[in-house]
Amino acid sequence: MIEQAALIIQLGGLVAFPTETVYGLGADAMNEEAVQKIFQAKGRPADNPLIVHVNSLEMLHRVASEINDIANTLIEKFCPGPLTLVLRRRPEVAPTVSAGLQTVAVRMPNHPVALALIEKADTPIAAPSANSSGKPSPTSALHVLYDLDERIEMILDGGSTNIGIESTVLDITRNVPMILRLGWITQEMIAETIGEVRQAISESELKRSPGTRYRHYSPRARVVLLENVSAAFIHKFCTDLLKTEIVGLISKTPVFIDDSRFSSILLEDNPVDYARQIYAALRELDEKNPGVIVVEGISEKGEGAAVMDRLKRAASEFHRE
Ligand code: TXA
Ligand code: MG
Secondary structure: OHHHHHHHHHOOOOEEEOOOOOOEEEEEOOOHHHHHHHHHHHOOOOOOOOEEEOOOHHHHHHHEEOOOHHHHHHHHHHOOOOEEEEEEEOOOOOHHHHOOOOEEEEEOOOOHHHHHHHHHHOOOEEOOEOOOOOOOOOOOHHHHHHHHHHHOOEEOOOOOOOOOOOOEEEEOOOOOOEEEEOOOOOHHHHHHHHOOOEEOOOHHHHOOOHHHHOOOOOOOOEEEEEOOOOHHHHHHHHHHHHOOOOEEEEEOOOOOOOOOOEEEEEOOOOHHHHHHHHHHHHHHHHOOOOOEEEEEOOOOOOOHHHHHHHHHHHHOOOOOO
């Protein structure tokens, strides 16, 4: 299977593969034509650059330059793992990977299938999350199949992914490193390793990570995020919505409503469980064609910050295309 998948990559085709975060949709990062197929398959806006996946320091040096002490410290501590570093790009990388930027985002996934695929293909693999643009990222091979079936050559099935939300994206090309996307590697963990690190907040800062401008992680139904509310509040909120529409609920608080148009998924009150299951839960409830999916938030402490970042984006009307 891996041999076949590697051959498809070498021939300029698309292969979906598991990583420890979410499934990726991979193509040879050095082959411009192959990379363009990713954008077509996903319906991805052309100005949203891709993450390049490598399996070794040697391969990292094929795509990025100016790999400084900060980069090396972070690599030693977090690679392989869910941390993506934005570095200066080498000219050999297919231009569309960087969407016109002078930088390239690189990570080393901590997953045996992903690493074996890169090793066999012997080329860096550009891979965004393997969902249709705007949808929740895929955490199982079935999710990929559902979104992209006819458009890709092959899916490597590695079961459900372990972490469940995408990697932290950290830009280290600036004076003070900046987190462009929150993820499993938290700001505190990075600060402990390299000292000062900032989190992008302003619009101009976010322009550095074009992907954060688009609608993301959203099922067909609209998503409403509730924070710091009681069981009684959630019950009343959903009951009111049920007067006019089908309702889905994802919560850490058990809520029982006896109505066939109501479906709920209960998660444990911690970031591990939420991250691992949130995208699958959104997809599962969406199958029932609800008008709305209500999601109960969790604490933003530690890894919870990344989970809440995704939920806020899923619930935001603001960035809808
Ligand atoms: O966990 C992950 O990161 C997954 C797995 C498959 O590795 N990949 C993933 O890729 O989430 P994607 O394409 O869905 O998200 C890539 C993010 C986007 O927000 C994009 O804007 C940002 O990384 N990005 C990529 N290249 C960049 C660059 N050169 N400068 C700034 N941001 C960049
Ligand atoms: Mg994505």
